[in-house]
Amino acid sequence: MRQKTQKTNPVKEILLENLVEEKGYEHPYQEDLSLISQEDKERMLHAGVNLNSKERSGTFIMKDQSVIHCNIKQPGIELLSTSVALEKYDSLKNYWWKLLLPDTDRYTEHVKNHDARGYFIRAKAGAKSYFPVQSCLFLEDPGVVQSVHNIIIAEEGSELEILTGCTSNENSETSRAHLGVSEIYVYKNAKVTYSMIHNWGENIQVRPRTGIIVEEGGTFISNYICIRPVKDVQMDPIARLVGKGATALFNSILVAEPGSMMDIGSRVILEEEDTKTEIVSRALTTGGVITARGLIRGQAAGCKGHLECQGLVLDGGGQIYTIPELDGMVSGVELSHEAAVGKIAQDEIEYLMARGLSEQDAIGVIVRGFLNVEIVGLPPILKKEIESAIDKIKESAF
Amino acid sequence: MMLQIKDLAVSTNGQNILKNINLEIDKGETVVLFGPNGCGKTTLLMSIMGLGGYKIEKGKIIFKGKDITNIPVYERVKLGIGIMFQRPPTVNGVTVRQLVKLCGDEDLDVGEIAGTLRANSFLDRSVNDGFSGGEIKRSELLQLIAQEPDLVLLDEPESGVDVENIALIGKAINKLLDKGVMKYSNGLSLKEHHTRRYRPGLIITHTGYILDYVPADRGIVFMNGHVVCGGNPFEILNIIRDKGFEECKKCDKKHKRQIQ
Incomplete structure (x- = not known):
């Protein structure tokens, strides 16, 4: 029998040139949300957008x-489209392409060279969002490439909760792509x-x-959930903790059905004293391929990091490949995985x-326990x- | 008869463990099963429960008049059989509280029953994850109390448990089995309670310590997969404590000669 050979990066490059680039600018603005079709609302709801x-x-x-x-309804929190924000605030250019470089790869390049749109969210100093700000990135037209560029700024002492739901209409016939650059301060x-739910399509x-980037005493929490089919998704966000006592937490819940490919990582660079991080991922496959990565780099004494990757391979020919990496660059770091x-x-x-559950229900309870990462502020719809x-x-x- | 085991032979991993077991347990009766390690005590409990990996070669298990020899585990639970495992597995992400609710029902006040077992400290931890010996047993008993079974199977309830915990566990077992000196608020005397006792228990013990707390009615000794002796549990325990299982081996040899 032939060995199944493992490729370290099973996700192939997207052939962007085969997709229609200059499309999707003509959808009309909807002031009244009740005019959005029931089907679209339903799809959004499954991505956490209500x-x-x-x-x-x-x-x-x-x-x-x-x-x-x-x-936006709440004072102290600003929400604009980036094209509007760039006109309004000259200083926004100081935040534009500062955490990521346009020449990182062909996707950032594409976003840079096309008229990318996106959201600008700012919490003013001391402001606290009572409820999450929700954003929905939606794919509709056949063959479209969605280029997104978002900026999030949480000023000193503010608290901001953002829920991003990504989805599409149910047209699964044609290929489409989503390229999204986000810079978070x-x-x-x-x-x-920052909770992101992917409900894309095959x-x-x-x-x-x-x-x-997280400054002194700041906290960044990422919750990523991808439990619905997708052709392929590849991401590896990078967080730099540059101030004393800064914290970053990354939770991912991944379920891959046959045909889905996911290459999901999180990278955290601990650049200052007493910074800490925890990266937790739960990956389950019923036939899809998941690569779960994690990297923690300790560059300052007293920083702490823990990486946890748990995978469950069920019947169906799927694969889970985990790549946890720790890099201690000075003495006095505490990193574990x-x-x-x-x-x-x-x-x-x-x-x-033996407690009275049928075999199927017992499996359900075990899987539920497995996927039950303690998610801070997970909306009830996501639990559903x-x-x-x-x-x-x-x-x-079965 | 609540439980009848007739000519039962069981194998596991291709090895014959139980040979020709006959055993009857009446309602309200607490039976203690003694025997050296590897004699098949746990195999008997697992076979009654119907767990995988244990193959019934011959014989029958009858519970409450119904032949349960080949029915699935959860159906046995529905009929009223409950088991306390000696070494239960860890179930990550499922808390003791959630599991206890699954054993009983959703409206169950878990905190209330947990109080008597001093289990509140681990109710919201993953089941058996890093539990001490005592915590495992208390979690098991909590599940059984929620389940309210009609037959209670206890696999070495005292193993890996310190003295303080044994007393607590003994008390909880007595409560399950309507044994010992309890406080009741319904005005009936203890004697009346004991005569109304319904739930039988089958307890496996290697050391016999649990008998210091749970007044059993009958003792049975297992050797090499069959019953070699039966009688007063305290008398049997005294002999085992003094002589080990050497005395029982004598009877085992005679038993074998009789069969041949």
Whole structure:
């Protein structure tokens, strides 16, 4: 029998030239959210974006290359489309392409050379968002490439919660791509909770490129959830902790069905004393391929980092490849990682069956436990999403 | 009879572990199963529970008049069999509180039953994750109390447990089995309680320490996969404590000669 050969990067490059580039600028602005179709709302809801909820500080929707809605209700928090913000604030250019370089790869280059749109979110010093600011990046037209460039700024002592839901209409026939550059600035003692939910579709290729900088006493929390089919997604955000006592947490929950490819990492550079980080990922495959990466680099005494990668390979021919990396560059760093890839243990199933659960329900409880990363501020809709993914896994486990 | 085991033979990994077991347990009766390591005590409990890896070669298990020899585990649980595992696995991400609710029902006040077992400290931890010996047993008993089974199978309830915990665990077992000196608020005397006792128990013990706390009714000795002796559990325990299982081996040899 031939050995299955492992490629370190199973996600192929997107052939951008085959996609239609200059498209998607003509979708009309929708002041009234009730005019958005029920189907689109439903898709957005599965990505955590709720247009009917009162528990949102503001809403931004970008369909292909058109910003179709942008509205903020809370004072102290600013939400603009980047094209408007660049005109309004000359100083924004100091934040534009500062955490990421345009020549990083072909995707950042594409975003740089095309008329990228996106959101600008700023929490003024001391402001706290009572509810998350939600943004939806939506793909509609066949063959479109969505180029996005977002800027998030949390000024000193502010607290900002952002929920980004990425989705598409149900047209799964044609190839489409989403390229998203995000630059996130967390100032002194500020806190940003950034939750991203991907609900793309089988023919969509996704390349988010994210840079984060956290100053003294600041906190950045990332929750990433991808439990729905996608053709391929590859990302490896990088957070630099440049101030004393800064913290970054990355949680990822990944479920790959047959046909989905995910290469998901998180990189944290601990540049100052007493900075700390934790990267936790849970990856489960029922047939897809997941590469789970993590890198923590300690550059200052007293910094701490922990990396945890857990994978569960169920029947279906899938694969999980974990690459945890630790780099201690000075004495006095404390870095650790634990990684495990396995199956659902028979003794656990039987243990739960001996408490009265059927085999299928026992598997459900175990999977639910496995995916249950303590997620700070996870909206209830996402818990429901995870539940429905678990139901699907229960079915496919038989 | 609550539980009847007839001519039971069980193998695991191709090895015959239990040979020709006959055992009956009546309602309200607490039976203690003694025997050296590897004699098949746990195999018997697992076979009654119907867990995988244990193959019934011949014989029958009858519970509450129903032949359960070949029915799935969860159906046995529904019929009223509950088990306390000796070394249960860790289930990550599932808390003791969640599991106890799954054993009983969603409205169960877990905190209340946890109080008597001093289990509040680990209710919101993952099941058995880094638990001490005592915590494992208390978590197991908590699940059993929530489950309210009609037959209680206890696999070495005292193993890996310190003295203080044994007393606590003994008390919880007595409560499950309506044994010992308890406080009841319904005005009935303890004697009346004991005569109404319904739930039988089958306890495996290697050391016998649990008998210091749980007044069992009958003792059975297992050797090499069959029953070699039965009688007063305290008398049997005294002999085992004094002589080890050497005395039992004598009977085992005679038993073998009789079969031949």
